[in-house]
Each structure stands twice: as C-alpha cells, then as structure tokens.
Amino acid sequence: MSQLTHAKVHFTAQGIPYAEAFADVYFSDAGGLAETDYVFLQQNGLPQRWHTHTADTFHIVETGFGTGANFLVTWQRFCQFKQQHPDAQCQRLYFSSIEKYPLTLADLQQALQVHADQPELQPLIQQLLQQYPLGVSGCHRLVFDHGRVIVDLWLGDVSEVLPNLTPADAIYLDGFAPSKNPEMWQPKLFTDLAKISHANTSIATFTAAGMVKRGLQQAGFSVKKVQGFGRKREMLTATAPSVTSDNNNCFNTPSVETAHATKANAHKEVTIIGGGIASLCTALALQQRNINVHLICADNDVAMQASQNRQGAIYPSLHAQVTENSQLQVQAFLYARQFYQRWQQRGLDFKLDFCGMIHLGTTPQLQYRQSKIVTLWPEQLVSAVDAQQATAIAGLALQHSGIYYPLAGWLNPKQFCQAALAYLQQQSNFRFSNNTQVLNMQRQTDNWLISAASKTFTSDYIVLAAGSQLAKFATTHALPIITTRGQVSHVSQPKMAGLKTVLCHKGYITPAWQGLHSIGATFDRQSTTAFISSNDDAENMQQVAEQLDSPEWLSGAKVHSACAAFRAGLPDQSPIAAEIEPAFFALGGFGARGIMYAPMLAELIACQICTEPLPLTQLQRHNLSAARFKPKNK
Incomplete structure (x- = not known):
C-alpha cells in the first residue's frame, strides 16, 4: 500500500489552485463549475439519464477528485432531480473518485472559496469540508443526504484503485492533461476502465489528445470528438460497445443484474x-x-x-509497520466516527464522546513501537506526547509518555x-x-x-x-473462533473526576459517566460462562496500579458493579x-x-x-x- 503525499499548490490572483508538481491549474478560469456541467454531466447525458435509469443506484467513477467541484455540481443536480422526481427508480447516487495527491483540508477550504458567489452550493461545500478525510490511503466512504448520496473517495494511485471498483454507469475521465501527467495516462488506464464498464457506460473527458483517443479505442470503446468547453476546441466522449464474443473479456455485461437486484x-x-x-x-x-x-x-x-458495556473505547490499534490490518482499522475507525455521529444527529439517543485517547508507553518495547507508529500516520490521527503533555491532556497526573489519538473516544454500545x-x-x-x-x-x-x-x-x-x-x-x-471471557469494573473515585480522555495501557480507563469509570478488561480463555467475579475486579485494579506505577488518584477507588461477556476473535x-x-x-x-x-x-x-x-x-x-x-x- 502506497504512502500518501498531499498536493503542493499555490493560488492564482483569481483564487484558482495551481498544482506545482504538474504546472497546471485545477480548473479553467473561464468558469470551473460551468466547465464541470458541460464536460462531465452534459456529455454523460446527465441528469436526463437518471429519469430512465432502471436501477436503484447510479454509479459515477471519477479520476482526480481535485477540489471536489465535479462532485459538488453532480450532487447539486442529483438533489434537484430527486426533488422534482421523488418516485423515480433511481434513488441513490454513488460517486467513486480517485485521488493520488489530495489537497490538505486548508487548501481545499481556500480552493472552494472561489465558489462563494454560488449561494445554493454553500451548504454542500460545508458538508464536504466537515467530512473531508485524513490523508490516509484507501477508500473513505462519505455519506450525505441520509444515504442518498455516497462518496467513495479513494486516496491512491489510479492504476491500483481502478481494479477494485464495481461497474460504473458514467465515468468522469479527469485529471491533469496527458502532457502534464503522463504517469496516469497509460494504456493500463484505458483497459482498467473497460473492465469496470458495461454496455451502457459512458465516458467524458476534457482532453482531445490523440493518445487518449487511441487508448480508449484500443480498449474497445467507441470514441467521438465533440465541441470543447470555452477556449478548448474539442473534447472526447466514449461509450462501451455491446458485449460480443470478441470483447466480453474486457467489458462487463449490461447492468441487468444490478437493476434486477435493486429493483x-x-x-x-x-x-x-x-x-x-x-x-x-x-x-x-x-x-x-x-x-x-x-x-x-x-x-x-x-x-x-x-454489547452490554456502559462505555466502550473507539480507536484503531496501529502497528509499527503499515499493515493491511492497521489500514483496515483506520478506515473502519474513521467511518465509525461519522456513522455514530450521523445517527445521533438523526435523533438516536445514546451517549457518545469523542474525547480523545492516550495510549501510554508503559514498557520500553511499547515506547519503541509507538515511536515508529507516529512516523507512519497523519498527526491528526496519532501523535507523540511526553508525560507532561499526557498529564495536561488527560487531566490526571501521569508518569509515562505515549501516543495521543485526538479523534478517539467512547460509546455506550x-x-x-x-x-x-x-x-x-x-x-x-x-x-x-x-x-x-x-x-x-x-x-x-x-x-x-x-x-x-x-x-x-x-x-x-x-x-x-x-x-x-x-x-x-x-x-x-x-x-x-476463539472466545474469551472479559470483565469490566465500574469504579468511583473523586480524585479521578478530572479525567478528560480515555487512557489505555494494558487495559483501559474511561472518563466518568454517571459518576462511574469503566476499568478493564480481563482476558479469560478458560471459562465457559460469563460470570461476575470479585477476583476480576481486583485484577483490573491491580493492572492499573502495576502499569501506571500506583498513581495516587487510584488509591481508595471503589468498585460498584461490573459486567462480563464473551468476546469472539479469530487467530x-x-x-x-x-x-x-x-x-x-x-x-x-x-x-x-x-x-x-x-x-x-x-x-x-x-x-x-x-x-x-x-x-x-x-x-x-x-x-x-x-x-x-x-x-x-x-
């Protein structure tokens, strides 16, 4: 899995972002949104195709997310379509966009200020900025409009991402010009596009370059030149041919299966x-x-x-190398954050607190591993803290350094x-x-x-x-399946009332909720029933004392209750x-x-x-x- 590099940009006098690596602007100064509407929506037959689409979902694949302008205009048009045709078969829009060099959030905010004269777009821009992901490779699923609009923002190289995508109904073939970014415009790009196309797939691209036309034709697409936008004389559109015995190894069959499944x-x-x-x-x-x-x-x-716990910590377990497992955990963690927040905003009543988490380095081996972890991931996800910084963040005196996850927290499951x-x-x-x-x-x-x-x-x-x-x-x-009985103790101690964040060591301690902290958890692979044990309560307390050097704020803590259950894991x-x-x-x-x-x-x-x-x-x-x-x- 590739490491991610943010785009290096500066802004023109008109406020248009300019990519230094490609010596090119992100969109035309002749009107970025108008260009998007003409090149990508109109030339892909949108929004008209949504009226007659026979499946519940419509899937757009884009190469080059950039400033998100193509998505924002498409989202706006889809909202208008749904308002005018609420009973249409097409109910949800999927927008899968690939970006190798994402803008930082700060640069994206500045780039989108150029659309300040579009008041109807501002609520969409704010929602995009609120969900814009960290610079971590992989797929980031962003959900808007109660699930009616879903963005899969794939951060990575197009040659690695495209083979993972499901068939597209329309393709926005965007990105910097072939002369500026030849690494992207390789023959594999066009064959990969063919593999995610079916007989009704359309493609639109701003360029009319001969190598693009030939690449699409050689991959099996029917290509034609049409009038370009603004000062551009020509651009290309393409369609996938009907599936025949000659090309069925490249193109998917028409979206009959998808339509049947969703209908x-x-x-x-x-x-x-x-x-x-x-x-x-x-x-x-x-x-x-x-x-x-x-x-x-x-x-x-x-x-x-x-799932009976009062408080369960939410954070990814990262490794000293970027592994497939840690990559999945980060993607799942970031999605879980927006998922729980979204349902809370929709009226579900449950306790959720993204108060951060400190994982204390209580052994030299753990400290060494943590020193590696912070070099692999964005500091917005995890950063190193010394004992003094950890004390200030947690609100309790701590003797160990560690790593801090500012986006972590706890949930009452x-x-x-x-x-x-x-x-x-x-x-x-x-x-x-x-x-x-x-x-x-x-x-x-x-x-x-x-x-x-x-x-x-x-x-x-x-x-x-x-x-x-x-x-x-x-x-x-x-x-x-490996089953492990675990017990969490519910503890009161006025001296711990100042705890502001989740603490992890070999176990964990949560901030107080309703006057009680959750401290756990034991690991028992021998028991066959989920009983409550005073010995386990003592073990939980002893573990904190041993790991954190018998902190003064723990002395005199009283266990009020506990819960026990079986976790299920795999080898x-x-x-x-x-x-x-x-x-x-x-x-x-x-x-x-x-x-x-x-x-x-x-x-x-x-x-x-x-x-x-x-x-x-x-x-x-x-x-x-x-x-x-x-x-x-x-």
Missing part, C-alpha cells in the same frame, strides 16, 4: 441472527436501502451479551443498540423476534429455512452476527465479514473492536446483498473472508 429490494428479506452492535448496524444499513429486515435475537432484548432497535421498530420494513433461539439453518431451492425451538422462518438472505456463538452452527462450524486478529454460502453471510470475530468494526463491515455486507459499490479493496475483502483460513496449495 427487487423491496421484495427481499434479510434475516439477521444476533442482538449486538453488529446486528443493529447491519439492520440499519439494510433498512436504509429499503430491504425488509427480520432481526432474530435469542435474548429478551438486544445488547445483553458483549447498549444505549446505541436499544436506540437503533427503537428506531427500526418504527419502520414498516422491519420486524423483531426476541427470545428466539435459532437451532438450525438449511438452504432450500431459492431461500433459507430457519428453525427455532417452536417455529420456522424463511428468508432470502441470512446474516449471522451471533458474537461468541458464531461458529455454533453447521454452516460456520469450521471458523476458528489472525482480523474479523470475518463475508458470504460463507450463497446468500449466507457471517459477521463477527471483532475481538475487543466491535464498536469500531461493526459500522463499516455492516455497510460492506449490505452493499454485497444489494449489488452496490464496495468500500474495500479486493485484498481487504479476501482478508475478511473464510477463504483466508483454507490451506494454501504448495
């Missing part, structure tokens, strides 16, 4: 088996896509197992699950069966038969998100989120990271069920699949 969404049902945060996140993701959802829970209520269930029960396409223990699931000709103690159900799809019970069924018994410390059998998905194995992983991986499964663009690379999806546990051929 049938309102008639499908997905049964989710479980009752924790993964189940509720999946139910929300599916319900937002008009899928009928049946949640089956073995307990009387949701969040009675591992039980409140979230209960609030999500209350919201879902108000929706006509959701039903809930509690106190229902699933005994068996059997594949039939065109659906699944689910057998419980006293009743049976049928379902088109199953998502098994059963936590520590994930491998208890015939379909999933081969998964090498490689990565979760599973994959289709195990046709129309049967497994979701779990989060270890202690369920709050962080669940939103992104629930989104992934919902997109797979609905045949929508996926927010992870092919390698990441493989690393989340059961296939990774199969023996490799020698």
